[in-house]
Amino acid sequence: MTDDQETALDWMSASEEDGQEPTDLRPDVPHPARMYDYYLGGKDNFPADRAAAEKVMAISPRVRLSAQANRAYLQRAVRYLAEQGVKQFLDIGTGIPTAGNTHEIAQQVHPDARVAYLDNDPIVLVHSRALLAGASHGSATVVQADLRDPAGILAEPRVHELLDLGQPVALLLFAILHFVDDESDPYGIVRTLVDALPSGSYLALSHGTADFISPAQAGRGPAVYCAATERLTLRSREQVSRFFDGLELVEPGIVTAPLWRPERPEQEDDAFTGIWAAVGRKP
Template sequence: MEYETMREHGEPSVPADLHPEIPHPARMYDYYLGGKDNFPADRAAAERALAANPEFRSTARANRAFLHRAVRTAAALGLDQFLDIGTGIPTAGHTHEIAQTVNPRSRVVYVDNDPIVLTHARALMAGTPLGRTAVLQADLRDPADVLSATKAEHLLDFGRPVALVLAAVLHFLPDEDRPYEVVHTLLDALAPGSCLILSHGTADFIPAEVRDRVTGVYDRATAPLVGRSREQVQAFLDGLEVLDPGVVTVPLWRPDGAPGEGAERVSMYGALARKA
């Protein structure tokens, strides 16, 4: 039974071992964006996070708008292959829709480690007739497995440039998960001319007590939340050519119009960088 059909009759039935009673960041993010692909535990946790920091919702929307602009930019640079890891639940205007609008032949591979997210994704996605969109289950914390799963399915041509999309996902990897090593393992497998589209949460602009309340909410979810400084986010891009305007808050990255008030203090950095 497709997930969309199940939603018509209320909350979807899922196997107990998937633990829908535990909040999941991807489904919390869907709630921030106004989506319906979430469970009561996700909604309750998201409301606690919003009570601690009401800007979570506007930050999520600013990050989604950044993703649109960055994917369009990568596609305009000629990239027609996208590897989106930690995708969350694809909603309107996700990577495959944006990329295939610019180039209908674009191939997009989504990777996530949550079976529920993957179920949602497969039900909600459809690629263009010329392009290809696929969903794989793998864990970002094991980049070798991500790469081998993608290569085994012959979904992307790693001899040609690929746009690696890590949007609002690395802040769920604490330092013990070696996030910098993960990123560079993925980049090392990509051809010259490939790009990294990166966005990452930060606590640079919020008081420590707000940060602690928010991280406390995520500590009870399936993944912790680790806000990193601008300098720490910049370090993910070491060895790459960082395109203008560099590492900035997501509303300030090549905005389509005049950024709104407070755009320079939104708690999410974004950047696009190219591998030489």
């Protein structure tokens, strides 16, 4: 049996044990979550995912570094938010779990921190449910929901069972909004979610950008994702800044992911990493 077949069986077994319907993995179709897992050096991906990811990296060699920088930023941002006293996290578009997940970081600071993971991807859900069914994970849950339906997210009973939306919440949108095209009104989606949260809440996000590559590269990268299950819409720093309208940006503002409160010396390419990152506080 190949490693890929074992991975598929692991996913389907986790789904059945969790009481869910078996997941259609569609291993022949590139999947953004599995491609991202490959960028991070994970094993939860198939040949189609690896081939598509390699095409993207051939166009933009910094993609793997960008993915790693995004993951490190997520962990620093969650730790920062927890240190500000936030104990509730609404993490939408979580991706396939890997080391240093939101609940693990937040609960290092506050053992009673509560995390609601939301994703519309059955593959991600299978992985996340298997993770939370294992070792002790404190207060965390996984809910199937789509970022494009913010009203549905806000009405989801399981979110309200875990989180008190009358108290400050950290809304986490890491590397997800670039999979929401302009026609789906990403700014309206974020505004709806932020408007539903009280003063003292935070928005933390990261977003892919083409600001540091040529126009030719900028067109070729998203074209690879057109053959995948989700399309890619890269946005400029100015476009990303619109997500924070009405919020107070936390220092250092909107910067590339490695430069958001780094825990290591700055490196030469940090300022050109293709992921914008920022955290804003709702006054």
